[in-house]
Amino acid sequence: MKLRSFLYLDTKILNDYISAMDGYVYDAETRTENYTKQNTANAKAGIAIAAVGGQLGEKSTEEVKKEVRISDAAKFDRVLTYLEEDNNIYYELLTSDIFSSLHRDDFLEVLVLPRFSKMKELVNTAKNLEELAEVFQSFSEKTMIDKKAQDVLNGMKKFDEYNSKKDITCVFNFIDKTFPIIASLDKRYFKVDQEQFVGQVNLLCKIQQKIEKGNNIELDEIFETVKNLPLNRNQKRNMPKNMTNPQIIRDIVKGPALKVIPIAVYL
Numbered sequence: 001m002k003l004r005s006f007l008y009l010d011t012k013i014l015n016d017y018i019s020a021m022d023g024y025v026y027d028a029e030t031r032t033e034n035y036t037k038q039n040t041a042n043a044k045a046g047i048a049i050a051a052v053g054g055q056l057g058e059k060s061t062e063e064v065k066k067e068v069r070i071s072d073a074a075k076f077d078r079v080l081t082y083l084e085e086d087n088n089i090y091y092e093l094l095t096s097d098i099f100s101s102l103h104r105d106d107f108l109e110v111l112v113l114p115r116f117s118k119m120k121e122l123v124n125t126a127k128n129l130e131e132l133a134e135v136f137q138s139f140s141e142k143t144m145i146d147k148k149a150q151d152v153l154n155g156m157k158k159f160d161e162y163n164s165k166k167d168i169t170c171v172f173n174f175i176d177k178t179f180p181i182i183a184s185l186d187k188r189y190f191k192v193d194q195e196q197f198v199g200q201v202n203l204l205c206k207i208q209q210k211i212e213k214g215n216n217i218e219l220d221e222i223f224e225t226v227k228n229l230p231l232n233r234n235q236k237r238n239m240p241k242n243m244t245n246p247q248i249i250r251d252i253v254k255g256p257a258l259k260v261i262p263i264a265v266y267l
Contacts, residue, residue, distance in 0.1 A: 001077070002077075004073065004076070004202075004266040004267065005266060005267045006072075006073070006076075006191045006264060006265070006266045007190070007191055007192050007196065007197060007201060007265045007266060007267065008185055008189055008190055008191060008197075008262065008264060008265040008266075009072055009076065009189055009191055009263075009264045009265075009266075010186060010189045010262065010263055010264065011072055011075075011189065012189075013261070013263050014072065014075045014076060014079060014263070015075070017079045017082075018075055018078065018079065021078075021079070021082055026070065027069060027070055076204075076264055079263075080109070080204065083107050083109075087107075089106075089107050089108055089109050090109045090110070091108060091109070091110050091111075092110070092111045092174070092175075093174050093175070093176060093178075094110075094174065094178065094179040096256075099179055099210075099256055102207060102210065102258070103207065103210075104207055104208065104209065104210065105206060105207060106206070106207045107204070107205070107206050107207075108181075108203075108204070108205055108206075108207065108258075108260070109202060109203070109204045110172070110174070110181065110202070110203050110205075111174075111175075111200060111201075111202055112172035112173060112174055112181060112200070112201065112202075112203050113172065113173050113174075113175065113199070113200055113201075114170050114171070114172050114173075114197050114198075114201060114203075114265070115170065115171050115173070116168060116169065116170055116171075116194075116197070117168075117169040117170070117171070117219040117220045117251050118219070118220075118248075118249050118250070118251040119169075119219070119220040119249040119251065120168060120169065120220070122248065122249055124194075167184035167185055167186050167187070168184070168185045168187060168194070169182070169183075169184055169185075169219045169220050170182075170183050170184075170185050170197075170262075171183075171219070171253060172201075172203050175200075178256075179256055179257060179258065180253050180257045180258075181203065181205065181257070181258045181259075181260055182211075182217060182219070182253055182257060182258065182259045182260070183203070183205060183259075183260050183261070183262040184262070185262055185265075197265075201265050201266065201267060202264075202265070202266050202267070203262065203264070203265050204262075204263045204264045204266075205260035205261060205262050205263055206260060206261045206263065207258055207259075207260055208259050208260055208261050209258070209259040210256075210258060210259075211253070211255035211256065211257040211258065211259060212255050212256055213255050213256045214255060215254075215255045216252050216253060216254045216255060217252070217253050217255075217257070217259065218244075218250070218251065218252050218253075219251040219252070219253065220249070220251065
């Protein structure tokens with residue numbers, strides 16, 4: 001049995017898969033454990049025991065019932081074991097042949113390096129800079145941030161507010177930087193602070209879309225909702241011509257790549 005430390009674990013997906021596999025899902029069970037005890041008391045004690053029907057050296061069995069909670073880690077191990085029964089799903093690198101053989105709804109367990117989208121990284125940097133400036137201001141009459149810089153930070157905070165209810169976009173790269181994997185992480189299922197999302201990790205995921213060579217996908221596209229509005233021809237003509245993210249936060253992943261549903265990220 002492998003022991004894992006989870007950075008991210010989607011427990012809703014786990015329960016859905018357990019339910020599909022077993023026909024039901026449960027969080028607790030009652031276990032019965034039998035304990036055998038042998039009377040090893042000394043002779044003096046044996047006289048007292050014999051008086052109430054006990055015999056020196058006699059073995060007795062005691063039954064204990066316990067209600068135990070099924071852990072998320074145990075559920076994960078159950079799902080992973082099931083997925084591994086018929087197929088090899090673990091990869092440290094992908095090749096063109098392996099990529100071609102993959103299909104929507106296939107499962108993968110991969111060794112990868114995560115990074116958040118440029119927008120997320122820039123917002124995090126802006127927050128850290130503002131916090132540092134407040135600390136600096138507490139013991140100095142000078143300010144680290146002028147009005148122009150503050151306007152930029154305020155703009156970054158507005159981006160953060162805009163994305164506050166959205167999932168966090170993350171790109172997982174193999175060590176050779178080929179076949180990037182794009183995932184949207186639900187904030188509810190992080191097991192650690194987002195700052196700890198560094199270094200090589202294992203990702204268990206389900207393929208949602210293959211992005212072939214020559215195609216690409218833009219991360220955290222600001223105008224995506226507007227572009228998808230059901231507008232008539234005249235309304236579309238009146239829309240701004242350039243509806244792409246500002247260059248500073250523009251983040252494009254080129255195919256061949258994979259867009260996946262993340263199940264777990266772990267060490």
